Amino acid sequence: MKITVLSGKGGTGKTTVSVNLALSIENVQLLDADVEEPNLQYFLHPIFDKEESIYRKIPEVDQQKCTSCRKCVDFCEYNALSMMIDEVLVFPEICHSCGGCKLICPENAITETDRELGVLKHAKSEYNVDFWQGELNIGEESSVPVIEALKKKIDPDKDIIIDAQPGTTCPTIEAVVDSDYGLLVTEPTPFGLSDLKLAAKLMDELKIPYGVIINRAEKDSNYIIEDYCNINDIDILLRIPFKRKYAQLYSEGIPFVQKEKELKNHFRKVFKQVRSVVDEKNHSN
Amino acid sequence: MKIAVTAENNNGFESKVNTHFGRAPYFAVVDTETDNIELIKNEAANASGGAGVSAAQLIADRGVDVLISGSVGPKAYTALSSGNIEMYIIQQGTVREAVDSFKGDKLSQLNSPNGTPRK
Numbered sequence: 001m002k003i004t005v006l007s008g009k010g011g012t013g014k015t016t017v018s019v020n021l022a023l024s025i026e027n028v029q030l031l032d033a034d035v036e037e038p039n040l041q042y043f044l045h046p047i048f049d050k051e052e053s054i055y056r057k058i059p060e061v062d063q064q065k066c067t068s069c070r071k072c073v074d075f076c077e078y079n080a081l082s083m084m085i086d087e088v089l090v091f092p093e094i095c096h097s098c099g100g101c102k103l104i105c106p107e108n109a110i111t112e113t114d115r116e117l118g119v120l121k122h123a124k125s126e127y128n129v130d131f132w133q134g135e136l137n138i139g140e141e142s143s144v145p146v147i148e149a150l151k152k153k154i155d156p157d158k159d160i161i162i163d164a165q166p167g168t169t170c171p172t173i174e175a176v177v178d179s180d181y182g183l184l185v186t187e188p189t190p191f192g193l194s195d196l197k198l199a200a201k202l203m204d205e206l207k208i209p210y211g212v213i214i215n216r217a218e219k220d221s222n223y224i225i226e227d228y229c230n231i232n233d234i235d236i237l238l239r240i241p242f243k244r245k246y247a248q249l250y251s252e253g254i255p256f257v258q259k260e261k262e263l264k265n266h267f268r269k270v271f272k273q274v275r276s277v278v279d280e281k282n283h284s285n
Numbered sequence: 286m287k288i289a290v291t292a293e294n295n296n297g298f299e300s301k302v303n304t305h306f307g308r309a310p311y312f313a314v315v316d317t318e319t320d321n322i323e324l325i326k327n328e329a330a331n332a333s334g335g336a337g338v339s340a341a342q343l344i345a346d347r348g349v350d351v352l353i354s355g356s357v358g359p360k361a362y363t364a365l366s367s368g369n370i371e372m373y374i375i376q377q378g379t380v381r382e383a384v385d386s387f388k389g390d391k392l393s394q395l396n397s398p399n400g401t402p403r404k
Contacts, residue, residue, distance in 0.1 A: 082341060084345055091364075093360070
C-alpha cells in the first residue's frame with residue numbers, strides 16, 4: 001500500500017506525520033519527495049550508503065553543421081535558445097529538456113548532453129527504516145523528474161510512505177498521483193483550513209481516497225477543521241495535540257513515537273483505518 | 286547606428302525609460318543617422334521564463350548596436366554580448382534624454398550583468 005502525506009499549507013507537520021507513522025508500523029519504506037527541502041533526515045539521522053545522480057537532457061549545437069536556419073530558436077517555447085550573429089546559444093537553466101529542438105533541426109546539428117538535476121540518497125536509518133531521499137539542485141526549475149526517479153526506488157514488498165511537497169502543483173501531484181491513499185495534514189487555523197480545502201480539491205480531482213490529520217490540535221480551535229470535515233464527510237483520522245513535550249522532541253530531532261507509546265498506538269490505528277478504506281475500494285473495483 | 290532604449294510606454298521620444306531590460310513593455314529603437322524612432326512591443330515582457338533571452342533576440346534581430354537600460358540579467362547579458370551589442374546604464378528620464386546622454390558620452394557602460402533574473 002502506498003500512502004502519500006501531503007498538505008496545502010507548508011509547515012503543518014507532513015514530516016512529523018510521515019516519520020511517526022513510519023516508525024509505528026513494520027516493513028515500511030519511507031520516501032522524502034519534498035525534494036526542494038528534504039527534512040525527514042533531521043528525524044531519521046541517516047548515514048547514507050548509496051547516492052545516485054539524476055540527469056536531464058540539454059541540447060548541444062554543432063556549430064559546424066548549423067546553418068543558422070533558426071528553426072530551433074523559433075520552436076523553443078521557453079526561450080532557452082537564441083541566435084546571436086550566426087551562432088545558436090543554449091541557456092541550460094531555462095531549458096525544459098523537451099527535446100523538440102533536436103527533432104526540428106533539419107541539419108541534425110543538435111545532440112543532447114546530461115545535466116545533473118538532483119540526487120537520490122539511500123539509507124537504512126537508525127530506526128531500521130528503508131529510507132530514500134530526493135534532492136533537487138539549487139536553481140533547477142522542475143523537481144518532477146527527481147520525484148519520478150525517486151518513485152522507481154519503491155519496494156513492492158513493503159508499505160510505502162511518501163512525504164510530499166506542500167501545495168497543489170506538479171511536484172505534489174507527481175508524489176501522490178499513483179498512491180492508494182492521501183493523508184492530509186493540517187492545523188486548526190484559518191490558513192490551515194484554507195489550504196486544506198485546496199488539497200482536498202486536488203484529491204477529489206485525482207479520485208484518491210483521503211483523510212485528515214490535525215496537527216497542533218487544540219480543543220478551542222479544532223472546530224475550524226472539524227466543521228469543514230463534517231460537512232464534507234471527510235474522515236479525521238488523528239488529532240496530534242499541541243504540547244510542549246512534542247515541541248521539545250521536535251526541536252531535538254526525536255520522533256514523538258519513540259517517547260510516547262500511546263501516540264504510536266494512535267498511528268497504528270490510523271494505518272489500520274487507512275488499510276481498510278483502501279481494501280474496501282479495491283474490492284469494489 | 287541603432288540604439289535601443291527600454292521604454293515604459295509608447296510615446297515616441299517622450300516615452301519614459303524603463304529600467305528592467307527583459308520585462309520592459311517597449312523597446313524604442315532609434316536610428317542615429319536619420320533620427321527615426323520605432324517603438325516595438327516586448328512580447329516577452331510577461332513570459333514565464335527566458336524573457337531576457339527573448340528580448341535580446343528581439344533587439345538583435347533589429348540590428349541594434351547599443352542598448353540603454355537600467356539593469357540586464359545574466360542570461361540577457363550573455364546573449365547581448367554574444368550579439369556584440371554594447372550596454373549602457375540609465376535610471377530615469379525620457380528616450381530622447383537617454384539618446385542625448387549617450388551621444389554626449391555621459392552614460393557608463395555595463396561590463397557585467399547587474400540585474401536579477403526572474404527566471
